[in-house]
Amino acid sequence: MLEIKNLSARIGDKEILRGVTLSVPDGEIHAIMGPNGAGKSTLSYVLSGRDGYEVTGGEAIYNGQDILALTPEARAAAGIFLAFQYPVELPGVGNANFMRTALNAVKRARGEAELDAVAFLKLARAALKKLSMQDDMLKRNVNVGFSGGEKKRNEVLQMALLQPGLAILDETDSGLDIDALKIVAEGVNALRSETFSALVITHYQRLLDYIVPDKVHVLAAGKIVRSGGPELALELEARGYAGLEAA
Template sequence: MLEIKGLTATIEDKIILKGIDLVVPDGEIHAIMGPNGAGKSTLSYVLSGRDGYEVTGGSVLFDGQDLLAMEPEARAAAGVFLAFQYPVELPGVGNANFIRTAVNAVRKARGEPEMDTVAFLKEARAAIKRLSMPEDMLKRNVNVGFSGGEKKRNEILQMALLQPRLALLDETDSGLDIDALRIVADGVNAARGPNFSALVITHYQRLLDHIVPDRVHVLAGGRIVRSGGPELALELEAHGYAGLEAA
């Protein structure tokens, strides 16, 4: 369970988050929608521990642990996964080697035995098949020469293999065609279960046609200004974000 209370954060002395309160119970998928510049990406980066953001107030508990006190790798080991809006290219690093290193780092931190190459490849190939991804995805260098859609699918592949407890999907739908969108959504839906929760950050409603959220929150001006059920997304789609900040 993720519990965010009164979270405020700045970047380069500019106040971006002005007091976020949000609870995501186990097994639930929540969507965060909002206009550009509302602080959506900042929220995902603060939760995953990226440098450059200063938390000035509030708290974040993840399964009762103080998430903000943990290094990024410790957050990953605890089960937090960030699907990047702009996945990073790693020239010279093979994708299979990268994902296996990550899976084993997380397993080791959790006190589980590491996976050998054969066992890992077996699981990775099965995940690739399940997610209708091209087989050569594992052989290429991480995100190098990948199309926008392939990069996002690679994020979902990593998520499938790392099996997080909480996934933060930062505008994972941006730049995706409808087929890629469906693959990404299938990946998230496949992970659904009592031990998986997600924050789906998106500007548009269309991803939420495929990943139906339990709750929708509207982030504007650094605060959550409205919360509701899935129908809220449809309302926003019809009427836009105008006027919400004043609400």
């Protein structure tokens, strides 16, 4: 269960989040929609612990733990996963080595047994197959020379391997064609369970055709201005975000 209470944050002098309140119970997928500049990406970065954002008020509790006090790696170990809007390229870092290091770091932090190279490859190959990805993806350098679709699929692959309890998808649909979108959505849907929840941040309703949310929230000017069921996304698609700030 993720509980965000009255969360405010700024970058430098600029207030971005102005009191966000939101709960995502286990087993649910919530969508956050909103116009550009509403603070959607800031919310995902504040929850995952990126530097440069100053939390000025409120709290974020995940499974009873105040996550804002944790390092990014401790948040990952606690089960939080951020799928990046722009996955970062890591020249010289092999994808397989990266993912095994990440998986074992998380396992170590959770007190679980680590995987050797052989066991990891077996696991990774099975995950690749499910996501219709080629095996050579593992041999390449992380995200280097990947197409936009490949980068997003690589995010989903990492998510499938790390098995988070809470996934935050930051505009994962941006720049994706419909086939890649379906694969990404399948990757998220495959994780659905009573112990998995997700925050799907998106500008468009399209992704929500494939990842059907339990709830939709509208973030505008740093606040949740409306919440509703999946039908709210369709309404926004039809009417746009205009006038929401006043609502």
